[in-house]
Amino acid sequence: MVERSFAWLHQFKRLRIRYERRADLHQGLLELACSLICLRRLRTSR
Numbered sequence: 001m002v003e004r005s006f007a008w009l010h011q012f013k014r015l016r017i018r019y020e021r022r023a024d025l026h027q028g029l030l031e032l033a034c035s036l037i038c039l040r041r042l043r044t045s046r
Contacts, residue, residue: 009037014029015030
């Protein structure tokens, strides 16, 4: 399950290669990506 989650996160280029120097910006993008993944999963489960 963990490997699958990392694969989903690597679909987002800015998370695959860390361009941001500030940790808070990287954390924000990570949270946004997780939210988008959850939203997509909820939409397909209906």
